[in-house]
Amino acid sequence: MPGDGPLVLVHGGAWDIPDAVLADHRAGLERALRVGRRAVEAGRAALDVVVEVVAALEDHPAFDAGRGSVLDRDGQPQLDAGVMEGETRRWGAVGNVRGLPNPVRAARALLGADGQARLLVGEGAERFAAERGLPAVSPSALVVPREQDRYDRLRAHPDFGSAAFAGQMDVPRPPAPQGTVGCVVRDGRGRLAAATSTGGAPLTRAGRVGDSPVPGAGFLATPDGAASATGWGEAILTVQLCARVVGALAARPPADAARQSLAELAAAVRWSPEPATAGLLVVGADGRAGWSFSTPRMARAWWRPGQDPEVHV
Ligand code: GLY
Numbered sequence: 001m002p003g004d005g006p007l008v009l010v011h012g013g014a015w016d017i018p019d020a021v022l023a024d025h026r027a028g029l030e031r032a033l034r035v036g037r038r039a040v041e042a043g044r045a046a047l048d049v050v051v052e053v054v055a056a057l058e059d060h061p062a063f064d065a066g067r068g069s070v071l072d073r074d075g076q077p078q079l080d081a082g083v084m085e086g087e088t089r090r091w092g093a094v095g096n097v098r099g100l101p102n103p104v105r106a107a108r109a110l111l112g113a114d115g116q117a118r119l120l121v122g123e124g125a126e127r128f129a130a131e132r133g134l135p136a137v138s139p140s141a142l143v144v145p146r147e148q149d150r151y152d153r154l155r156a157h158p159d160f161g162s163a164a165f166a167g168q169m170d171v172p173r174p175p176a177p178q179g180t181v182g183c184v185v186r187d188g189r190g191r192l193a194a195a196t197s198t199g200g201a202p203l204t205r206a207g208r209v210g211d212s213p214v215p216g217a218g219f220l221a222t223p224d225g226a227a228s229a230t231g232w233g234e235a236i237l238t239v240q241l242c243a244r245v246v247g248a249l250a251a252r253p254p255a256d257a258a259r260q261s262l263a264e265l266a267a268a269v270r271w272s273p274e275p276a277t278a279g280l281l282v283v284g285a286d287g288r289a290g291w292s293f294s295t296p297r298m299a300r301a302w303w304r305p306g307q308d309p310e311v312h313v
Pocket of ligand 1: 180198199200201209210211212229230231232233234
């Protein structure tokens with residue numbers, strides 16, 4: 001993708017997205033892109049744009065983030081999100097929150113906090129969000145019928161709760177589905193930002209935190225580049241995938257840097273019976289941008305002023 005000028009690049013997860021939900025994914029991406037476009041045209045900073053775009057994706061039930069998140073072993077949503085501004089390297093993140101419809105807004109609020117905490121988890125994160133006046137809901141308000149049905153089907157398995165079933169779930173492997181959402185932006189002044197938000201993987205243990213709220217893993221923005229990742233969190237954490245792709249921009253164009261980083265992920269993570277997979281968005285300081293994924297599909301879209309938006313699933 002050539003450079004120059006502002007750019008909004010979004011994703012709604014990389015996995016084997018079934019045909020039956022492609023239209024929903026497209027609709028969610030188109031809506032988020034419209035939000036991003038309006039924000040860029042209003043002259044808002046990259047940091048604000050990524051937050052608005054990711055909040056729109058969290059609000060859309062097609063994705064595994066905010067409302068629509070998958071459920072953990074206790075039948076509850078567990079949400080993670082992180083956001084970062086490239087110019088200042090300020091970041092904020094929340095992990096393991098259950099009753100925030102827009103965890104990315106709580107992450108954003110941490111950028112303006114006293115600087116003592118950048119990453120808050122669980123009840124502390126929810127208390128911080130309440131202090132900042134962010135809305136809270138009952139966790140059940142974030143559960144959509146699709147995810148309740150999935151959980152009920154698994155819960156009804158005769159072996160659910162047995163050591164064998166739990167052991168199976170503990171085997172490190174790329175979990176599915178992966179509808180993590182994210183956005184990278186270069187604004188009209190050349191500033192970069194990235195944000196990522198997720199409901200994680202189905203049937204994870206209570207307390208599990210993935211890559212999405214960890215800078216360098218699920219998101220990163222520096223003066224040189226901004227990236228957002230989606231995929232198997234434990235693997236992405238292992239290789240610090242977003243730090244890897246932003247670092248690779250010095251030597252390669254963005255799409256090549258993303259492809260190379262995904263190849264390194266697959267080669268480095270050897271404790272899985274299946275290859276580690278993920279998807280990446282990345283934009284460089286010069287405005288050139290790209291994506292890559294090692295899954296069957298990735299929901300992604302982009303827009304630049306003067307060009308028609310592009311949406312692909
Ligand atoms: N990439 C999202 C997660 O594994 O939590």
